[in-house]
Amino acid sequence: MADEPKAMTAEEIEALEPTYIGPTWQRNPDGSWHLPERTLGWQIAGWCAEWLLSKEGGPWRFTNEQLRFLLWWYAVDEHGVFIYRKGVLQRMKGWGKDPLLAVLCLVELVGPSRFSHWDAAGNPVGVPHPQAWVQVTAVNQSQTTNTMALIPSLMSDAFRKAYGIKEGAILIRANGGKCRLEAVTSSYRALEGKRTSFTLLNESHHWILGNHGHQMYETIDGNATKLDSRYLAITNAYLPGEDSVGERMREAYDKMVERQERARATGEELQAVDIGYLYDSIEAHPKTPLTEEALTIVLPKIRGDAVWLNVKTIIQSIHDTTMSIARSRRMWLNQVVADEDAIYGPGDWEPLGDEELMLRPGDEIVVGFDGGKSDDSTALVGLRLSDLSAFVLGLWEKPDGPAGDGWEVNRLQVDSAVHEVFRTFKVKAMYADVALWESFILEWEAAYGEGLGVKASERSSIGWDMRQSLQRVTRAHERLMTAIFDGRIKHDGDRSLKRHVLNVFRRENNYGVSFGKQSRESKRKVDLYAALMLCHEAMHDLRTRGKKQKVKTGRGYFL
Known part of the structure; x- marks a missing residue:
């Protein structure tokens, strides 16, 4: 099955490079990965390997792609201040956003997630937040369950004992109750005024006006601004025109880039408001056809280091005519494409x-x-x-x-x-x-x-x-x-x-x-x-x- 009028050669398909947004896949002129100069990420990666478990039961290990994202999310400036105040991680379905963010929630709960000082070599040193309050938020319970259900299997026995973990289905306490990790669903009033240190927004492409998603997001952003805390959203490609929080966050990012480009073109000074937003996404080229040959070439690029995703199974899902082509593109190619009522999509323009x-x-x-x-x-x-x-x-x-x-x-x-x-x-x-x-x-x-x-x-x-x-x-x-x-x-x-x-x-x-x-x-x-x-x-x-x-x-x- 294909939705393109003209067949493309393998060479033409190979040349359809994905769109990379954010720093995770940026390279230096010599071909090496572009990494932040100062970050708590290296220390955090070591802490995770010491205290957390992988699915197989061994020490937790980040994929190279996940590690680069971790390094950028915990990057700090010369004063030890986080470069990014908020962020979005947008990837295809099944990439592993929930497991990665479950790990980050535990880092934020008791790990070295806050800058303390510089070591003798000039590297930043992290310490735990003394009164961490981590929230996993979503507009329905199944979304928070996706993350919360993963957390028990990540915690080693040594971790539980060292940090005094008290487990619950929607609330996990640590360090004698001084630190907490909780799930919050569909109640912006329950979020109002909370002294959260970190908030995860789960599946923000489902946060719309009708399920109070807009009000939840505004409350989370207000809390983060007031308390100088941070939040991170995970999302699949959103449906344009639905006015989801995922769409609003992407539009805000695009507007920020617009202002930066116009400022560079005109010589105007960049405003401080344009700083502090990490958006990271890999999206298939707009002209990608949905033929088996094309998908066999393109899907390994879009999945990044998520090699556990079976390309053949994904192709079968895409070719299942019970699902719209637009939805398949959003789910499996991470493309922001509109449904029938929108006249144009990115692939047209x-x-x-x-x-x-x-x-x-x-x-x-x-x-x-x-x-x-x-x-x-x-x-x-x-x-x-x-x-x-x-x-x-x-x-x-x-x-x-x-x-x-x-x-x-x-x-x-x-x-x-x-x-x-x-x-x-x-x-x-x-x-x-x-x-x-x-x-x-x-x-x-x-x-x-x-x-x-x-x-x-x-x-x-x-x-x-x-x-x-x-x-x-x-x-x-x-x-x-x-x-x-x-x-x-x-x-x-x-x-x-x-x-x-x-x-x-x-x-x-x-x-x-x-x-x-x-x-x-x-x-x-x-x-x-x-x-x-x-x-x-x-x-x-x-x-x-x-x-x-x-x-x-x-x-x-x-x-």
Whole structure:
């Protein structure tokens, strides 16, 4: 069974490298593993080998992959402060997330999990937390059981005696009751105000609004911030659009990377808020076909060091037609792929990207604009006519958290950006949704409308009212959708544009397929996509009924 229209050769499949997120699989230029300079991880690995047991009954041993993750999770800076405050470990089903985190829970309970001092060689030395309070959290009891049930078999008799372990199904005490490890399920009120030292979030891709997952996560994060503690989530690939905590944590990570990349590109100083988040994942290439030949090559890469996973059995599960292809990709290839209602998945958009693409002054472009006021984003997108490469020219979004309270877009800043676009590039057409921005669009039309190669409507050179004609919007959207699926659109890999594209959901009507957010209340924005649709429609109209004319700059003319 395959879901690709064209068969790939073994060489082509071999070249489909997985996406590695996080430091676990990073290498130095000489090919050696990139490891943290300072970490408690080495001491912790030795402690685990001394006190904990493997499944076979011998001393616990981490796989090389697990060990590298351990080293990074317990990495410290020159002051002995943990580099990472929170983290996510995302792997395919069966990789061994629960056993690894069960071990870490015992480390956090009584192991050398906190920095004490530097030894004579300059290495960090760890000591146990004096009053450790470790919580294993989930939205149902079976999820906490996955972790808690593993813990008794990990503890050696010497461990139990040395640390005074008192065992229970949902509560384990140590050191005379000073330290505790407990399971907490579906009750954010039970988490509120607890002085936890470490929290495990189990299967965060199942934490949604309906089972209080959002409230549990907000409580855990608040506790960790207040008490300067840490938390770590384990997850499989989430279902896009479900708005799970797993999805929110990935979006927060992607936004952090967006800010870092933009700061490097513009020379701005990185903000402290961008530091302290470890996200670690291995995901199959978006173009991976589901043929037996392809999976035989790809699955050993995705499983990493989890050699206990049987590739042949996984292939049989994937080919079982009782399970959707999208779900199989999420479970076994660790791919973030949408179900039927989402129009695009990463596999549709990412292959169109080329980070080498650059928009240069003087390039001929068409421009799309979708404006908001406070909640919706305001987006400005350009499409280069020579190669149909899309570029984000401006994005103004409501900030997350308290910074977003009472926020409104700076209209003068947006207006200035539009004028800068016309000064910098040869703008052949501009389509702008008129909602909330009528007065500014009239000014842009007065300044530049006469020089544009096509009119947005009979009444306006720039104003394109998306509210007036469902048929017109649907036709425009279907043209863009076809261009994307046919691979005619390119982009420079902008993460903001990717985020908005993947947020788009199908909206069928009497005229065909239009688009929208997942719901009216959804905070997942699609405004950059709407702006892309407008500039793509401007390009289409320019080519089918446009005119050649001198371009007015606002101060004069040039050809």
